[in-house]
Amino acid sequence: MRSIYSLIATTGLLLWSAVTHSQTVKGTVSDDLGTIPGVVVKDVSNTVGTTTDLDGKYSLQLKPGKTTLEFKFVGYQTQTKEVDVAAGSTVVLDITLVSEDSELDELVIVGYGVQRKREVTGSISKIDGKELTKLPVPSFEAALQGQAAGVQVTQGSGLAGSSSILRIRGLASISAGGDPLYVVDGIPITQSQFINGNSGGMNNNPLATINPNDIESVEILKDAAATGIYGSRGSNGVVLITTKRGTKQKALSVDFQSRIGIGVPASLPNMMNTEQYLQMRQEAWENDGGTGYVWLPGVRYNTGTRGGASALERAQKFEQAKQFNTDWVDETVGVGLKHMYSVGLNKGWEKSSLYAGVTFDHNGSYLEGNSFRRFSGRVNYDYAFSKNLRLMTSFSQSLGINRRIAAAWNGGMGLAMSTALPYFPVRYDSAAIAFINPENAEVGDWFLGIDNPVGVRENINWRSEERRTIANATIVYTPVKNLNIRASGAYDYMDFRDYRFVPGDFYPNTPASSADERPTWTNNWTTSLTADYTYQVNDDHRLTFLAGAEAQEQGAKGYSNIYYQFINGSPYTSDFETDSTIRIASEATPVRWTFVSSFARVNYSIKDRYFIQAVSRIDGSSRFGENNRYGFFPSLSAGWVISDENWFAPLKKTINFLKLRAGMGRSGNADIQADAQFSTYSPLNNGITYNGQPIIYPIQKGNPDLRWETTTTYDATVEMGLLKDRLSVTFSVYRKDTKDALMNVSVPSSTGFQTYWDNVATILNQGVELTISSFNIVRPNFEWKTDFNIARNYNELIDIGEYTPDAVSGGTNDSRVIVGSPIGSFYLMKFSHVDAETGLPVYLDQNGNQTFDYDNNQRQYVGDGLPDVIGGITNSFRYKNFDCQILATFSLGAKIFDSSGKRQLGVVTDWNMRTELFDRWRQPGDDASFPRLTLDETTYGLPSGFPWWNTSLFIYNADFLRLRNFALGYTFNLKNKKIVKSLRVGANVVNLFTITNFPGLDPELVRDFENPQDRNLSPNVTYLTPPQERSYNFSISANF
Amino acid sequence: MNKKLIIISLFGLTLGIAGCKKFLDIGPENVILAEDALKTPEDAQRLLVSCYDVLGNTFDGRTQNIAELLSDNLERPLNNLDLIAVHDREVNFFTSTTNNIYADLYRAIFRANTVIESLDVFEGLSDGEKARMESEARFIRAICHWWTLKIWAQPWGYTPDNSHLGIVLRLGTDATPVPRNTVAECYSSIIEDLVYCYDNLPLANGNFASKYAAGALLSQVYFQQNNYSSAAAIASEVINSGNYALVQGLDSFHSMDNDIQFVTNPEAIFSIISFSSSELVDFRNEGFRDNYIPGQAGAQLSFSQDLFNLFSQGGNDPRTEAWISVEGGQNLNLRYGTPEDSVFLFNIPLIRLTHVKLIRAESLAELGTDLSTAIDDINDIRERSFGGPQANLSLSSSATQVIEAARLEFRKETVGEGYRIDQIRRLGAKGLPITVRGAPWNCPGMAIQFPNAEFTGASFVGNPEGGCD
Helix, strand or coil: CHHHHHHHHHHHHHHHHCCCCCEEEEEEEEECCEECCCCEEEECCCCCEEECCCCCEEEEEECCEEEEEEEECCCECCEEEEEEECCCCEEECCEECCECCHHHHCEEECCCCEEEHHHCCCCEEEEEHHHHCCCCCCCHHHHHCCCCCCEEEECCCCCCCCCCEEEECCCCCCCCCCCCEEEECCEECCCCCCCCCCECCECCCHHHHCCHHHEEEEEEECCHHHHHHHHHHCCCCEEEEEECCCCCCCCCEEEEEEEEEEEEECCCCCECCHHHHHHHHHHHHHHCCCCCCCCCCCCCCCCCCHHHCCHHHHHHHHHHHCCCCCCHHHHHECCEEEEEEEEEEEEECCCEEEEEEEEEEEEECCECCCEEEEEEEEEEEEEEEECCEEEEEEEEEEEEEEECCCCHHHCCHHHHCCCCCCCCCCECCHHHHHHHCCCCCCCCCECCCCCCHHHHHHHCEEEEEEEEEEEEEEEEECCCCCEEEEEEEEEEEEEEEEEEEECCCCCCCCCEEEEEEEEEEEEEEEEEEEEEEEEECCCCEEEEEEEEEEEEEEEEEEEEEEEEEEEECCCCCCCHHHHCCEEEEEECCCEEEEEEEEEEEEEEEECCCEEEEEEEEEEEECCCCHHHCEEEEEEEEEEEEHHHCHHHHHHCCCEEEEEEEEEEEEEEECCCCCCCCCCEECCCCCCCEECCEECCCEEECCCCCCCCEEEEEEEEEEEEEECCCCEEEEEEEEEEEEEEEEEEEECCHHHCCCEEEEEEEEEEEEEEEEEEEEEEEECCCEEEEEEEEEEEEEEEEEECCCCCHHHCECCCCCEECCCCCCCCEEEEEEEEEECCCCCCEEEECCCCCEECCCCHHHCEEEEECCCCEEEEEEEEEEECCEEEEEEEEEEECCEEEECCHHHHCCCCCCCCCEHHHHCECCCCCCCCCECCCCCCHHHHCCCCCCCCCCEHHHEEECCEEEEEEEEEEEECCCCCCCCCCEEEEEEEEECCCEEECCCCCCCCCCCCCCCHHHHHHCCCEECCCCCCEEEEEEEEEEEC | CHHHHHHHHHHHHHHHHHCCHHHHCCCCCCCEEHHHHCCCHHHHHHHHHHHHHHHHHHCCCHHHHHHHHHCCCECCCCCCHHHHHHHCCCCCCCCHHHHHHHHHHHHHHHHHHHHHHHCCCCCCCCHHHHHHHHHHHHHHHHHHHHHHHHHHCCCCCCCCCCCCECCCCCCCCCCCCCCCCEHHHHHHHHHHHHHHHHHHCCCCECECCCHHHHHHHHHHHHHHCCCHHHHHHHHHHHHHCCCCCCCCCCCCHHHHCCCCCCCCCCCEEEEECCEECCCCEECCCHHHHHHHCCECCECCCCECHHHHHHHHHHHCCHHHHHHEEEECCEEEECCCCECCECCCCCCEEEEEHHHHHHHHHHHHHHHCCCHHHHHHHHHHHHHHHHCCHHHCCCCCCCHHHHHHHHHHHHHHHCCCCCCHHHHHHHHHHCCCCCEECCEECCCHHHCCCCCHHHHCCCCCCCCCCCCCC
16 A cells, blocks of 8 residues: 555656756655655645655755745644755755644543543544535535434425434434434523424424534534433434634634525426416316316306316316416526625633624525525633633524525415416416406406415515524633533523514405514523543543533423404504504413433543443433433443554554444433323413303323333444554444334324323334545645545334324324334335226235225335435545535435325326326326326225325435535635735535436425424425525635 | 542532422423312313313314215315215215314213213312203213214114114223224113203203203104104103294394394204304304305305205295305305305204204104194194295195105205204115115215224224215
8 A cells, every 4th residue: 555655656756856956855754663655745835845755755846045844644743844945955854753643632522521532432423613614504404414424414495494304323213303402512402393383384493593603513422322421312312513612822813704606496396387287187187088178277167166167168268278378486486695704703812712703694595585594693702710710601692584485385386386377377467367257356466366476475574583592601610630610501592483474455355464473482591510520540540520410491482373463455564563453462382391410421541542431311301200200321331442452563554543432321312292291271261262151171181101212222333544544434333222212192083182192112223334534645736535424224113012003193294103114104005007908007905916996094115214325425635725525425225205296296186287297198008107197086096085196106216316515615825924814715516416316306305394203204205395405606715 | 638528519419409309390381280170160160161162163064064965965065175075975084174073073072071070079069060060061972972973883773783883982081992882882872871961951051951952862863763752752842841932934044143142043952152242253153154155166065956956846945045046056055144144153053943843743653643743843844934834734644744744844954954864874774765876875985984093002993985986
């Protein structure tokens, strides 16, 4: 291996020796083991350079005078030396490089403390904050995609501010929240996506107001050894976010970043135009035995309803329809404008340090009228009162304003893909009035036979505002050496409001303007007290103790809705309360829950190569009844740096680092409805009466025996550094056994209730993860590094007791719990083929027999949305001052259920259809993808009134490889660094292309969900979900 | 030493916080814990009224529409997919409209059972109050079981010993999944409840269940069993109570009850009450009001041509014009409002004297014991309809003629109310050659499918889906 590098190095030398002058500096580069070939020797301003030869020797021609040389080699600390070469002279400069344990001495945040990477015994992926600002994403968590093995990040839709789903080593929950715990600077933050329910086809994303520019690093804790310290909340992993802090005794340094860009849809739906729609509809009508022309939905006939209208009138309307052809997709989609400006400053004094940052980010989506703007500011200030008393404070304030539009099932582009038929006009003209024949409409009025996407966008003023304050203060007291006592208090406040104003003149028969407001206030307090003590027994033995206690309280209150009515046709007003004539407020049920925890961690280090860690945490949660309130979550792990053993020395030239670690432990999940344990009744004054008399009524049936959902995790990992870390490899295997998984099961309606919380399921996740980091080429002017990660996870629902697959379901998404299959399996009728003779769909029943009958009792597992293999590959190049980064992410083995496909490609209804449907059966002998067209669902064997053609025909392979980011940059050589210290300009394209066989919009998708259970069960179900965007961006970053 | 002290005290503090039990005692907010909810006699009454509240939401027309759609009185619904499924007798376990109605019926039953089981918990409830409350609760339980049985099961007589599956009888608040009871068991339980109610309910009870409400309902149940003597006997007691009188004129529910506080429908024995006061307008008639009023594309529900022909036969029944309006190719039902007057408040007389009289007439004619009373009952209805005796049955009519007249009047008088299906099933089970829109009276889809959730956790046997083509 070394010889190849030497060859490269020699070639480099030859190239560089072409520019020969008379001043020379030469020498040998070595380390404690001998000479090193391939070391990059260059002048710091990149004008000349070379690499050392096989014997570690180099020679470089310089201009006369002073030059600063840099000696750089992977795995060693870079050294710089100034040489002064007189004209015509030769200077000998031998260098000894010191090997760098940088990777291993790197500090990793582990929860309530830091550890050297070398000592870490759990599985933790660290992602540098810089990676998060490289590409514009709706919310910071989307930028984690492809960065860490075993961390599946499914980016949200094209809606501004949409949320991504993170799954760390699979999914271990069913009805309880399956997202990881997000901890910002030690505070488990408010993270529920359901604060505003499912409104307008979108869930609010509370992470969107977090400013990625403030983030120093993100640590993802994956196994129990790592998450154990978060005990009851670690089942689905923990994401630790650490914000930037000032550096002591540092001159003022200011970072400026700006980015502008545009976003367009990554793909567009192929909806039919009027001519195509009419043709398909007419064919369906004739297939069904209809004579004359087909009736048209959304059109009022005078002579009867629907098919009952006269043949003449049907013919007239059919002809009239051809005058109109609205491209509703085009009406709802445009180009989103993005611009971001961020300033961060860092200053340190003798006793204190400061980081302060402000960012404005305007993220316009390609959906017309939709944008997310974030204003955020942060001040992190540290002050040392004395040597043993320090104060650390953080304060951040952000405002996220989401200019909302209806999407998915609720309207906008969703309607453009469904009930907005191409013959519907945007506004009425006289021809449209004659055609549609509305009861009352005038020329120029909006067409309102549907919730006109353009009319709604231009008239209804809808926005969400989220004000978020996250503040914390920590006092660190060090009474004696090696003992730190920390007391910390934190507050996370969210004021979320959703406003929707409808002007009175928009909808007919509603002359009064009205508005809905939905405010929610969330308070989240966390206090903790910890003490850590390091006891150095002797040179070989060191013990570190941590003990602590934490209490958290979170509450939310607000209004489920406040309805305002204004005087007829009033224009939009910012003060609903004063300007309205009617105000009806419905208070939401307040929610409150608490946690108290105590925890301890002991780390034992022997000879700095044997590491043992024991963690225990006891959590108490208000969500469980007295008998099951406390959960005990222990973990035990150990690491062994084999490469430091004496006997390993002969191998060390090749394998410079080898570490083995393994751990096991238990973590939990309690993220369920706060009062699920209680049987409750309505309050006395609930406002509901019957016959004018007040009532009280039972609300829910509680389960006082609810207990923690627990996951036992086993993990074993090998970490390896080869050729002085030129190549580093981490390989892990793990197994997670979840038992007592919480399910909000459907109970027979005859019990008087619909659902009931219970500890029911057993779930298995197991898998392997591989991370490889390789410096492929390191030369003076060219570097190429590859980071690759890949993970395989196997998920299986082992047991759900006596329940059936329908016991819980993912919203309307036909995903169910099927024993033996992954969580969130699609449970549908299996489609076989189109019968060539009759053109009818042929299904397969549970025994594999062909049938023409669609029967919901014959539904079966037809695929699932969980990928088998996920990963990312980043290639980074540097050529002189240019840099280039290419990130590709991939997912294999998941399926997509195109739930809207069943309406766009099924029974011909009042939905527009996609052009794939052209491949339908028309005559005996046709080998077609889709059956004969029909207006009658019973033709396809479906029950009457049930056009929900839930068949595996709409299950697709979701494998994809996506060029997530393609970035180019140029860093200037600044002659005068007095003011501007560094300057880089860059350009990048996000989602440049995607390789996939999925015929729908986007193989990577997160739709809107009803609740956490739906979010867990229904990954990869699309229902008119807007595709992700492709964005083109320019950026500039400077340091002053 | 100092060090150790600190460490020890820290651990102490840690345990102190963790041991803070109060901090974790968080009850739900804005609600009452079940154990604190039921204390006083007022609580008991409020809980009881909450059962009626569910009835008010369930029998606002929604439930009646389902029963009516299974019969031959209505056209195929305009575009409501779930209602189309009912009409086409292809309800499946995902049909949410029927699933929700089912859940509501049992929600009322659960609350009624809670009342019954909690009577001893309320402090200071007199024995008289307890008896009234228990009997009202049992009335609610019975009427909900009854309508569930009507819609979700094949009728009495479908099998000779009525051992075919009925519905789940819920006679307590126990939440374990249970299988369906037989139809025979269902009938006997409903009858037992109603007999208890009849013996214990007050003669008059405001807008709530009274003795005669139970009696009238009981007559329907007996009648459905072809138990004519019991049906006639109890119907007579209701009629003879003198508490109820036929409305004069052609009653359209909406016009009759426009000012419901002031006008009481004299023939209503048990009604669903819409309420209005200066602070509150409480509609409990949307199921009727919203489905029968035409919108841009027409009305969701309209009368079948078959029914229209029945009314217009002979051309002189004034009810035709009073109740039916032909517009845009639909036979609109004017009893629940007119297209011109679409916002209104009216009560729904769920059980009324007309029903009782027609049940008595047919029962007596079947028994052949008191034909003159039967004829009088029918003629009372006819005179109201025709404004005079011109269409009356002759006093010498035969039992068969009386039976025929009673059946015709029953079908006409109850249009939209969900009773025609009982008639079809009863006659079918009696062996008469009767079909419903071309399908046998007992084809599988006539008993609609149970909700998906009902199949959870027990060996629950559903109904066959479809099969009525």
